[in-house]
Amino acid sequence: MRLLLVSNSTQHGTGYLEHCESAVRQFFDGCRRIAFVPYAIADHDGYAANARKKFEEMGFSLVSVHEGDPCATAMAADGVFIGGGNTFRLLKALYDTRLIETLRARCGDGMPYMGTSAGSNVATASICTTNDMPIVYPPSFTALEFVPFQINPHYLDADPASTHMGETRETRITEYHEENRNPVVGLREGAWLHREGDSLTLEGTTGARLFRRGQDAEELETGADLSGLL
C-alpha cells in the first residue's frame, strides 16, 4: 500500500499544494491519470478545476470522479487524490457512491492514494478525530481503514495565553481515548505521513504529536519512523 496523508493543502503564505509539491511529484511519479474526489466541498466543478490546474502544472492528468461514473473513474486511474473540506460530507459521499469499496480494492492493490485534511481523515480507521462540523449524517464513522490509527489534521498546540474556554485539541483527543483505543497522530500544518508498504515515515517540516490511550503525548520529529503504528 502507498499513501501520502497530508495535514493541509495550503500552508499560510504559499499556493495550493506548494509546501508539499516535491513530495507529491515524487509520490505520483510514473502515474499518468489521477482520479480526484471533490466531495468534501460543495462546488465540485470549481474544486476539480482548481486541483486540475495544479496537477497539470506538475505533469499529471486529472479526472474528477464527479464528471462521470465515480467508481469507473477510480478503476481506470493510476492514482487517487482526495481533497479537504468537510469530512462528514466526504465520507457520506464515499458511501453513497460506493467509492468506499472501490478505493479499498484499488488501493489495497497498490494504487497510490493521496489525501489532504479531510482526505487524510477518511484514509484512517475512522473519522472520529476530524475537526469538522457534523453537517450531514454518514451511515457510519468507519472510514477507508488504510491505516489502523487516527489522524487529527491541522493539529494545533494549545495557546497558553488563550482565555477561550472551549476544549483544546489535546483535550478533544483525550475525550476520543475515553471511548476508543486507536493511537492518534496530531499532524501539524506543514507535516504529512508517507507510507510505502510496511514503512511509515513522518515528513514535512513541522512535526507531529502522538497520542496513545493512557500515556503522555509524544513529540514526533520530521523523519520519524512510525512503521510500528501499522
Added chain:
Amino acid sequence: MRLLLVSNSTQHGTGYLEHCESAVRQFFDGCRRIAFVPYAIADHDGYAANARKKFEEMGFSLVSVHEGDPCATAMAADGVFIGGGNTFRLLKALYDTRLIETLRARCGDGMPYMGTSAGSNVATASICTTNDMPIVYPPSFTALEFVPFQINPHYLDADPASTHMGETRETRITEYHEENRNPVVGLREGAWLHREGDSLTLEGTTGARLFRRGQDAEELETGADLSGLL
C-alpha cells in the same frame, strides 16, 4: 416551554456557573429538585459532585440521572440541567437511556430545561453545529428539538492575525448551510438564550451572531428579542 441555553459553564477567570448565576437562580425559582444529566463527561460521579455543590449553594437539591433510573429521575424532578462535555457522547446517551423521549415529554409540559455548551446543543433541532469531535456514533444527529434552530456554543469570531489554515467558525457554519436550512445562533462565551413560552431573548454580556442560509451574518446585542426564530 421554558429554556435557559448557555454557551459555556465557566467564563475565563470566574468559577463554575458564576457568570450566569443570577439568571440560573431566577430561572429555577420555585423548583426544589433538579435532575442533572452528566453524560457528556466520562466521569459521571465527579461531574455530578461538582454540579451538586454549585446547585446546593444556590439553594436547590440536585440528583444525577446516572445515580438511579434515568427516566424515573427526570420524571420526578422539578427542573433539568444538562452540562457540557462531548456532544456526541451526550446525545448517544440520551438515546440509549431513552431520556430523549422523557425530556421531550416533561419539557414539552413546561419543566424548565437548562443546558450549557453540549447541553445547549442537544436542546436544539440537531447537533449538526457542535464544535466537538465525533468520538462515538449516535443513532441520529436529531436532538431534543426544543427550538427549530441551531446553536453554536463557544462561538469564536475569526482572528484576522491567524496563520492557521483550518476553517474559521464562520466557514464551518457556512458549510452547514450548504447542506441545511435552519438558522444558527453563534453564542459567544458569556451569552445565553432564555425562552419563556413564545418569547426568546438573548441575555448575558457578549452578544451573538445570527447566520441564515444565503444571507449575511447579523450581529445580535444583549437583550435582542429573538422570538421570531421560534
